[in-house]
Amino acid sequence: MSLLELEDVTASYGHAQVLHGISFSLSENGATGLLGANGAGKTTTLRAISGTVRTTGRILFEGRDISGLGPDRTAHLGIAHVPEGRGTLGQLSVRENLLVGAYQRKDRKQIATDVDYVLDLFPNLQERVRSNAAALSGGEQQMLAVGRAFMAKPRVILLDEASLGLAPSTARRVYDAIVRLRREAQVSMVVVEQNANLAFSVVDDATVLETGRVALHGSRDELMGMDAVRRAYLGG
């Protein structure tokens, strides 16, 4: 059974419908990618899953239809959304941002261990643990956003363009940590990326969106073998 399954999902902002029937699924302990040009609807698809945009169609999580639930409810069920733009809580310290991620948990000892794990995963954050998050560099903020999502101990992390605005080497480091997280923390992922090279270092398969519709779906190797995909997303 798949962990997460979207069936014919539409989404609208006010009267403007921007998703026109999206379907794809994510298997238990899997990682799937969402690719597509600017405005294709990748971010909106993640918002549909976390319940921050109005939708129709079915969104099944562990077999249960979660469409219509708000973000605090989907978070409670085990969905952690790392939003586009990172959502850093600027006036809180790095440590406090991580603790906010663990808000719904009660296991205090394990929370402390997990903070240490995040700081081990992202050594850059280690030295900044008491600084205001607003004072971090873009890359450090992205690391913090991923760490904060992990702190919820979710079943699935929704990752929205973690490479946005980062130098290639920084983006690579963020994705290396994400790969390690996937391996060690047994968390599933939906990875939105414009940079398919980065996405394919994490995901097993991917869906390509075009103006709010599914244009293509395939395994990692299938997609990487296609000329059109290579030209559009892999830099030739």
Next chain:
Amino acid sequence: MSYFIQVVVDGLSNGAIYAAIALAIVLVYRATGLINFAQGGMAVTATFVAYALTRVGVPVLLALVVAVVFGFLLGALLERGVMRHFEGGDPDTAVVATIALLVVLSGLSAYFFGYEPHPFPSLFPNRTIEVLGVFVSLRSIGTITVLLVVMIALQLLFRSTKLGLAMRAVADNPRSSALSGLPVSRLLMIGWGLAAALGAIAGVLVAPQLFISPGMLDFVLVYALASAILGGLDSPIGAVVAAAFIGVVENLAGAYLDFIGDDLKIAVPFIAVIVILVVRPQGLFGRKVTVRV
């Protein structure tokens, strides 16, 4: 020398009044990210509830407890019924909405109790003691003690509790906080409720000195805002220190600078505040707001 100390001590007891309201302003700012002008209106309304109770023979302490509970419910209700429509929108609009609330609440108090000031019974004995040649009223000592307790409690709430952390997160970025499963609406309601409850305490503390009327806090609110801003807006300790500073500077100026006198002395603390903020824009105790894009 003892005259000087007397002036300082009197200034501190004025400062305590400003501090009471300033703490409530800091609390709402911490919990909602807004400067809430309705703060004074909520405090006065709750204080009038205490007043009505004391008029029918309820002891002041019990009246205070009822006013605090009433204040909490009033704040929560106003957040739920009114402010929620402005959340997620333009913060300026929300601040204007709090001003509208202030006007409505003052109007309601005036409708029931009139505009003229009424005497209000004090929580503390109405006596003055002499310490080393300086006269201090027990009321001032009591007020300052309560304020210090409240200040420490707020500091602990924000620094060391999960609720405080959650309230600060929501004030910082409600959408992003919701993604971590924080119950944003409920936290905002609690924030407003706590602020109004604190306003009730402040109102009951200062009413014996100011006499209760719908406009009782209009004047104080200005000083309290100045204190909160000078203190860094998000720091309970900063607000109290700044309020004490303003009270003392105001009194010293009135007493020692002849050309200033009692009429002009209210301007002095504001000039001091402006000078300090030019040098230290984040206030005395505020964390520097760092923004990177």
